[in-house]
Amino acid sequence: MSAPTVPTDSLGNPISVVESDDVLVVEAHDGTRWELVCGLEVHAELHTVTKMFSGAPNSFGDEANTNIDPVTLGLPGTLPVVNQRAVELAAAFGCAVGATVQRSVFSRKNYFYPDMPKNFQISQYDQPIVVDGSLELPSGHVVGIERAHLEEDTGKSTHVGGAGRIKGAEYSLVDYNRAGVPLLEIVSRPHVRSAEQARQYVAELRSILVACGISDGKMEEGSMRVDANISVRPEGSDELRTRCEIKNVNSLRSLVRAIEYEARRQADLHASGDRVVQETRHWDEADGRTHTMRSKEEADDYRYFPEPDLVPVELPAERIEELRAALPMLPAARRHRLAVATGEPHTTESIVVAVERAQDDQALAAIAAGGDPARVLVHVVQNLAVEGGADLPAERLAEVVRMETGGELTATQAKQVLAELVADPSQTAAQVAAAKGFEAMDTGALEAIVDGVIAANPSEWEQFLAGDDKARKKLSGFFTGQIMKASKGQADGRAVAQLLAQRSAG
Amino acid sequence: VSAARETALAIAAAVRSGARSAVAVVDEHLARIEAHEPDVHAFNLVTADAARAQAAEIDRRVAAGDDVGPLAGVPVAVKDNLCTEGIATTCSSKILEGWVPPYDATVVRRLAAAGAVTIGKTNLDEFAMGSSTENSAFGPTRNPVDLARVPGGSSGGSAAAVAADFAPISLGSDTGGSIRQPAAFCGVVGVKPTYGLVSRYGLIAFASSLDQVGPFADTVDDAALLLEAIAGHDPADATSIPQPVPAIRSHLDDGVAGLRVGLVTELLGDGIDPDVAARVREAADALAAAGAIVEEVSIPAVAYGLSAYYLIAPAEASSNLARFDGVRYGLRVDAPTTNEMMVATRTAGFGAEVKRRIMLGTYALSAGYYDAFYGKAQKVRTLIARDFAAAYERVDVLLSPTTPTTAFELGAIEDPLTMYLNDICTIPTNLAGHPAMSVPFGTDRADLPVGVQILAPSLGEVAMFRAAKIVEAAAPARSAAATDGRFHR
Numbered sequence: 001m002s003a004p005t006v007p008t009d010s011l012g013n014p015i016s017v018v019e020s021d022d023v024l025v026v027e028a029h030d031g032t033r034w035e036l037v038c039g040l041e042v043h044a045e046l047h048t049v050t051k052m053f054s055g056a057p058n059s060f061g062d063e064a065n066t067n068i069d070p071v072t073l074g075l076p077g078t079l080p081v082v083n084q085r086a087v088e089l090a091a092a093f094g095c096a097v098g099a100t101v102q103r104s105v106f107s108r109k110n111y112f113y114p115d116m117p118k119n120f121q122i123s124q125y126d127q128p129i130v131v132d133g134s135l136e137l138p139s140g141h142v143v144g145i146e147r148a149h150l151e152e153d154t155g156k157s158t159h160v161g162g163a164g165r166i167k168g169a170e171y172s173l174v175d176y177n178r179a180g181v182p183l184l185e186i187v188s189r190p191h192v193r194s195a196e197q198a199r200q201y202v203a204e205l206r207s208i209l210v211a212c213g214i215s216d217g218k219m220e221e222g223s224m225r226v227d228a229n230i231s232v233r234p235e236g237s238d239e240l241r242t243r244c245e246i247k248n249v250n251s252l253r254s255l256v257r258a259i260e261y262e263a264r265r266q267a268d269l270h271a272s273g274d275r276v277v278q279e280t281r282h283w284d285e286a287d288g289r290t291h292t293m294r295s296k297e298e299a300d301d302y303r304y305f306p307e308p309d310l311v312p313v314e315l316p317a318e319r320i321e322e323l324r325a326a327l328p329m330l331p332a333a334r335r336h337r338l339a340v341a342t343g344e345p346h347t348t349e350s351i352v353v354a355v356e357r358a359q360d361d362q363a364l365a366a367i368a369a370g371g372d373p374a375r376v377l378v379h380v381v382q383n384l385a386v387e388g389g390a391d392l393p394a395e396r397l398a399e400v401v402r403m404e405t406g407g408e409l410t411a412t413q414a415k416q417v418l419a420e421l422v423a424d425p426s427q428t429a430a431q432v433a434a435a436k437g438f439e440a441m442d443t444g445a446l447e448a449i450v451d452g453v454i455a456a457n458p459s460e461w462e463q464f465l466a467g468d469d470k471a472r473k474k475l476s477g478f479f480t481g482q483i484m485k486a487s488k489g490q491a492d493g494r495a496v497a498q499l500l501a502q503r504s505a506g
Numbered sequence: 507v508s509a510a511r512e513t514a515l516a517i518a519a520a521v522r523s524g525a526r527s528a529v530a531v532v533d534e535h536l537a538r539i540e541a542h543e544p545d546v547h548a549f550n551l552v553t554a555d556a557a558r559a560q561a562a563e564i565d566r567r568v569a570a571g572d573d574v575g576p577l578a579g580v581p582v583a584v585k586d587n588l589c590t591e592g593i594a595t596t597c598s599s600k601i602l603e604g605w606v607p608p609y610d611a612t613v614v615r616r617l618a619a620a621g622a623v624t625i626g627k628t629n630l631d632e633f634a635m636g637s638s639t640e641n642s643a644f645g646p647t648r649n650p651v652d653l654a655r656v657p658g659g660s661s662g663g664s665a666a667a668v669a670a671d672f673a674p675i676s677l678g679s680d681t682g683g684s685i686r687q688p689a690a691f692c693g694v695v696g697v698k699p700t701y702g703l704v705s706r707y708g709l710i711a712f713a714s715s716l717d718q719v720g721p722f723a724d725t726v727d728d729a730a731l732l733l734e735a736i737a738g739h740d741p742a743d744a745t746s747i748p749q750p751v752p753a754i755r756s757h758l759d760d761g762v763a764g765l766r767v768g769l770v771t772e773l774l775g776d777g778i779d780p781d782v783a784a785r786v787r788e789a790a791d792a793l794a795a796a797g798a799i800v801e802e803v804s805i806p807a808v809a810y811g812l813s814a815y816y817l818i819a820p821a822e823a824s825s826n827l828a829r830f831d832g833v834r835y836g837l838r839v840d841a842p843t844t845n846e847m848m849v850a851t852r853t854a855g856f857g858a859e860v861k862r863r864i865m866l867g868t869y870a871l872s873a874g875y876y877d878a879f880y881g882k883a884q885k886v887r888t889l890i891a892r893d894f895a896a897a898y899e900r901v902d903v904l905l906s907p908t909t910p911t912t913a914f915e916l917g918a919i920e921d922p923l924t925m926y927l928n929d930i931c932t933i934p935t936n937l938a939g940h941p942a943m944s945v946p947f948g949t950d951r952a953d954l955p956v957g958v959q960i961l962a963p964s965l966g967e968v969a970m971f972r973a974a975k976i977v978e979a980a981a982p983a984r985s986a987a988a989t990d991g992r993f994h995r
Contacts, residue, residue, distance in 0.1 A: 070609055074829045076602070076710040077589040077611060081744050108825050110871070114844055119828035166844055174833070303871035305880060308715035308822055310744050 022139065024194040025235050026263045028271030033235040036263045037243075038198060038228055039146075039190040042205055043183050044215040045153065045223040046089045052152040052182035053080030053122065060221055064175040072180045074117030079309050082106075086182040088323060089214045090129045090150050091315055093184060095324040096208050097145050099133025103314040104149070106307040111300040114166075115155035115174050123151035123185075125304045129313065135188075135208075136332040137200040138352040144189035155179035184214070190229065190240070195256040202226055202252060204331060207356070211328050219251055226255055230262045232270065241266075242276045246290055248283045258283040262290050334360050342373040350381040359384065365394030371401035375414075383415050388422045396421050399429040412489045413438045438490070446491055450499045453482045465504055476500060514580045514674040514728040518621070521579030524568055528561035528579030532623055535581045539626070539672045547647050548657075548666040550586045550596055552626040557581065560623045575621030577735055582617055583667035583676035586627035587634055588719070589708040590614055597710050598642035599632045601830045601855025603837045611708020612743070613677060613719050613736045620735040625673050628663030632857045633827065634684055634712040636660050637928040638919070641859045646916060651693055651955060655913040658688030658928075661722070665692040668722045675732045676722045681712050682815055683908075683932025685720045686944040690908035690957020693946045695729045695974070696722050698932075700964050701939035702747035704733075705740030711826040713819035714745075716936040726945065726974045730754045733967070752967045762796045762976050765969060768803030768901035770961075773931050779911045781950035786907050789947045789958040792980030793905070793973060803901055807893040810886045811934040816926060817870045817883035818937070823860075824867030830855065862922065891938045898963045903973050906931050908944035908957035931959060941967050945974045948982040 024036040048058050054071035071078045094101040107125035128149035136142050155176040162168030186205065192198045206217040206224060217224045231243035246262055249255045266276050281290040329337070334355045339346035341364055354360045359380050366376045376397065384392060400421070404414040413433070420432045433439075454461050457479075464475040476497070483496050520526035536554050543549060567574050584590065587597045589607035591614075596602045610618070617624065631641035639647040639662025649657040650670040657666040661678030665688035668676050678685040680698035689696025697720045704719045711717060721732035737751040769790055774783050794800045832838035832851030839850035856864070870879035897904060909928060919925045935942040941964070944957035958977055962970035 073834055075607070075609075075835070076595070076597075076605070076829070077607065077609075077708040079707050079743050081742060110825050110828060112828065112831065112845075112848060114831075114833045117829065117834065119831060120825050169844070172844055301873045303825070303868065303873075303876075305821060305825070305871055305876070308713075308745075309711075 022141065022194050022197065024260070024263060026232065026260075026267045028264075028267040030271045032267070032271050034232040034263070034267035034270065035235045036193055036195075036259065037190050037231050037233060037240065038192040038259060040188045040192055040198060040201060041227040041229070041245075042186045042188075042202065043153075043225040043227075044186065044205075044209050044217065046086050046182040046184055047213055047215050048083055048085045048089070048182055050083060050085075051180035052083050052086055052150065054180055056180065058181050059177075060223065062177055064173075065177060067177040068179070072117065072176055074119075080122060080307075082310060082313060083182060086150060087129070087313055087315065088319070089182075089212075090148065090184050091320055092212055092323045092327060093148060093186070093209070093214050094130035094133060095320065096212055096214075096327055096330055097130075097133030097135055097148075099130045099145060099148070101130055101315065101320050103127065103312055104129035105312045106150075106310045107304045108307050110303040113154070113157075114172060115157045115176075115179065117155065117176060117179055121152060121154065122307050122310070124149035127312075135201060135204055137197060137204055138331075138335065138347065138356075139197065139200060140347045141191075141193075141197055141200075143191040143197070143201050146187045146189050148184055148186040151183050151185060153178050153181040153183050190231075195259040198228065198259055199252050199256050202255060207331050211330065222250075225250075228255065228259055228262075230259060230266070231276070232263050232266045241270070242278050244276065244278065244290070245280045246283050247280060247293065248285075250285070254283060254285055257288060258290060261288060265290065331355050338363060338377075341367050342377055344374075344377070350377045353381050357385065357390065359390050362390060362392070362394050362397065366397040366401065369395050369398035371398035372405045375401045375404060379414070379418060383418050384422070386419075386422060391425075392418070392422050393425055396425055396429060403429055403433065407492050407495065409433060409438055410490065410492045412484075443495075446487070446495060447499060449483055449486045449491065450496065450503065453479060453486060454503060457482070511671045511724060512674060513725055514577065514723065514731055515725075517580050517674060518576060518578045518731075521564065521568065521621075522574065526579070528564040528568075528623060529558060531579050532557050532561040532581055532625065535625060535671070535673055538670070542650075542670055543672070545648060545653055546650055546666050546670050546672075547645060548583070548628055548663045548670060548672055549626040550598060550629050550642075550644055550663070551594060553593060553624060554626075556593070557623050557625045560618075564621055564623065575619060575735075576731060577617065577675075578621035580622050580675060581625040581673040582622045582732075583626055583628045583664055583673040584614060584617075584624055585630055585661050585664050585676070585678045587630060587679060587710045587712075588614055588627075588677060589710065590624065590627065593627065595627065595710070596644075597633045598630045598644055599855065599857070599860070600643045601837045601851070602835075603855075605836045607708075609708065611719075612705035612740045614708065616736045616738075617677075622675075622735070626667075628661070628667055628676060628678075630663055631660035631684075632860050633710070633823070634660040634679055634681055634717075635823070635859050635863055637683070637687055637925050638914075638916075639663060639688070640916065641857055643857055648916070649692055649913050651691075652913065655915050655954070656691065656918075658691035658909070658913065660684040660688075661696075662688045662691075664722050665689055665694055665696065668692070668694045668724055671724075674724060675728055677719060677732075677736070678722055679709055679712075679717055679719050680932075680936065681716045681718075681819060682936050683929040685722065686908045686932050686942060686957065686959060687928055689722055689944040690946070690955065690959075691913035693955030693957075694722055694724055695726055695943065695945055695978070696720065696957075697729050697733055697943040698935060698941060699733060699737065699967065700747070700941045701936075702743075702745050703737050703751070703941070703965070703967070705736075705738075705743045705746050707740055707742040711822075713822040714826060715822060716815075716819055718936075726971060726978045727755075727758060729943070729974075730758055730971055747965070749965070752965055754967050754971050757968045758971055758975055760972050762793055762798040762973055765793075765798045765903065765973060766901040767793050767798045767800045767973065768897055768904045769800065770808070770897075770904050770906040771802050771804045772806065772808050773906035777910050777927070777930065778907055779950065782907045782909070782911065782956050785948045785950075785956040786905060786958050789945075789977045789980065790905055793976055795980075796976045798973070798976075800905075801901065803897045803904065805890075805893045805897050805904075805934070807886065807889040808934040811890060811937055812926060812930055814883040814886035814890070814937060815929075815933045816866065817879050818887065820863040820867030821870045821880050821883075822867065824864045824871065827856075827860070827864055859922065887937045890934050894934070894938045894940060894963070898966075902962070902969045903966070904961040905973075906959045906961065908932065908959040912950045912952065912954035912956060935961055940964055941970055943970060943974055945977045946981060947977055
């Protein structure tokens with residue numbers, strides 16, 4: 001067998017040759033059609049022991065204001081020191097998405113808010129650590145990543161009274177445990193064209209972050225947060241219209257709902273000849289709508305300038321290569337690898353699912369041990385999606401598939417044998433089959449059953465013989481079912497199909 | 507006032523040998539403070555009890571045979587913008603009312619490790635913004651040389667404390683001349699080290715890219731002693747230089763034979779008092795007499811130093827001072843909403859000069875103005891560094907006045923822009939990140955001290971101090987009128 005050929009870019013990342021036509025088009029109230037243009041900003045909390053600029057613990061769920069130190073609180077005289085581990089995790093991410101990891105500079109983003117201890121956030125502005133990468137989605141669609149930069153998280157405010165907003169609150173409480181937690185802000189290009197692509201992009205990003213140990217990717221704990229920049233344009237045009245930034249999207253499900261809602265809202269505005277105002281909008285999970293937070297006119301002037309307390313960050317090229325070499329194989333490459341081994345397109349659902357569940361190594365080993373690739377994939381995705389299924393030794397799976405394709409087990413029997421093996425992998429497939437009394441039915445007995453079923457259903461058999469392809473397929477299912485029933489599940493599906501074909505031809 | 511004051515070197519030697527008790531040394535200085543502090547107001551806080559306890563501990567350790575360090579039992583006054591654990595630190599501002607730092611600045615820890623005894627926190631222009639110490643929320647400090655005059659600023663309290671012999675040495679901070687200018691006005695030695703040589707951790711920031719902690723002393727030797735004790739890499743300050751401290755003290759008496767000295771042309775002309783310029787030229791002559799090669803050197807870009815400084819420093823200050831909002835510590839003026847509370851607190855807590863600079867800096871960083879102001883100032887900064895680099899191709903150290911004039915009277919300068927001109931000779935060094943120091947050299951026609959500034963390239967402290975020793979040795983003795991007049995004019 002010749003070496004598998006997966007198309008790759010200059011950095012060795014697989015690139016897709018599939019052109020996706022999966023674009024969300026919404027119909028406005030007047031029947032005009034508008035298509036989505038969307039870019040995503042993902043904030044991922046980095047999996048470090050300490051904070052971005054201090055030795056205080058980076059830990060979630062502790063008692064308020066316990067993971068703090070003078071630097072976290074921005075006490076007078078304190079200075080930030082860059083967490084080297086955070087820099088390396090950001091660089092590893094850059095390598096994972098085929099981006100350039102460059103010399104970067106921290107800046108100050110100035111605005112007043114009580115949960116920001118210094119009333120400025122240290123972030124990267126015009127010189128981010130990661131630029132120009134890309135991510136291939138399971139669908140094959142490729143989303144460009146414009147940049148990823150390091151910054152510190154803010155604390156968490158709780159406003160009491162005044163509908164939970166700072167304006168009109170009776171009083172506010174601040175927990176600074178989260179203040180200073182390292183964040184990687186990953187900014188996509190506006191290449192996301194449907195809500196499903198947005199969902200896949202975030203899910204794929206999460207699996208990369210988790211696989212590389214960069215972040216724990218828990219949206220429900222806020223360690224991964226998504227903002228969506230959304231605009232729409234007339235279907236088929238290539239213009240870019242005013243966008244809105246949607247915040248407070250806390251799950252993949254909300255992301256899909258928020259994008260679909262917002263696209264429709266903007267389409268209706270355009271269709272009515274109204275203006276879409278550039279603004280930040282807040283997704284309300286309860287009413288399923290987005291609401292104005294602040295418009296561009298009200299937006300703060302952040303007065304960015306280079307952070308004078310820090311020096312530029314530059315990782316040696318050798319260190320970046322070490323980080324690149326230490327990366328695990330990433331989902332897209334794994335899908336391509338399995339695609340090559342099975343001969344299926346890498347966008348096939350079973351391939352996507354096998355990789356998503358990290359059962360691709362199991363499938364590959366079973367194929368290498370002589371299991372038929374298609375049957376291996378079916379069993380992995382359908383019959384080994386149970387507890388312990390992923391731990392079934394590949395040689396057992398290969399053995400079952402060999403027996404199945406060799407006619408020693410029917411598909412139904414193979415499924416039962418696998419279930420037994422998952423429970424007790426110390427047995428061989430042959431032992432389980434023998435214990436259950438599964439033997440290949442001898443041809444004579446099967447022929448007798450087939451003929452008996454045909455005789456018992458004369459009118460159906462007439463229709464089967466006279467019918468078009470569609471009808472034959474339907475009735476073939478009927479007869480197979482009857483035969484299986486009569487054989488108590490012992491008949492081999494392929495032998496049945498062969499006999500039916502033979503009888504109808506004869 | 508005792509006739510012959512003791513140096514830090516002499517005190518440390520005596521305490522280390524057991525010849526003198528550290529407690530006795532502290533008590534002598536506390537007695538002088540008690541007698542003259544009401545006239546001078548060098549301190550925001552005198553930590554007499556803590557100092558005595560610290561001194562007693564040093565005496566106990568000396569008796570036990572411990573090596574208590576190079577500053578054994580030496581009283582030191584600390585500028586009140588350096589954090590001291592358990593001791594109020596105010597920056598001479600109302601906004602820090604009631605705040606007690608839970609940690610020591612790195613330099614304060616190093617002082618203690620060297621055996622020094624902190625005797626008090628000295629007055630300053632609020633947040634180190636000023637050149638006269640008149641901008642303190644707690645009232646001005648007066649110049650011990652002439653109580654009608656200002657001590658300079660912003661480290662006026664630290665300069666006055668040494669000049670009045672409240673302590674033989676003190677710490678200040680220098681952002682645009684805040685150590686050197688008051689040193690010149692008070693007739694003491696003041697050093698702004700190379701940016702990054704001394705840790706800034708625990709120094710409450712004014713302008714982070716310019717701030718540097720440094721020593722005041724009555725002699726060049728004592729200044730070197732204190733600088734070596736506080737210098738050196740600190741992992742808590744990312745801008746701290748990860749290199750060994752230059753061996754200043756072991757080369758102090760190497761002389762200046764063959765040393766190339768440049769007189770800065772641009773800082774000897776218009777705007778410089780002729781008496782001051784004359785003293786600088788005499789100091790240059792003294793260096794030449796000791797074997798140095800003296801020439802005039804032009805550094806054209808220093809002319810733009812002041813303008814660039816008054817964009818960069820306020821810009822950084824506007825951001826550094828944003829944290830004083832009443833939410834977490836210090837003053838809080840209650841108001842119906844969080845935003846109004848922040849505004850009320852900052853309005854009540856900051857003085858006029860601080861507010862002026864916050865506004866200047868906020869404007870300089872604003873969208874649409876950044877390139878014209880902050881961006882351009884940073885380019886000027888690069889030009890200044892380039893001009894200095896060119897000069898240092900030809901010479902080892904530079905010589906200039908520290909200040910255009912000698913000490914002026916309290917209240918004499920009301921216009922902020924005129925006040926800013928005080929720092930015209932000192933600011934370019936901060937923009938370049940270089941070291942510079944002021945050494946007293948004679949007086950003007952009114953018997954007021956003149957300071958000569960010696961400048962050097964980055965980490966050029968060794969050559970700078972060698973030249974300083976020669977200038978110090980050649981300095982004319984102060985007239986009887988000047989010394990006798992302390993506290994009485």
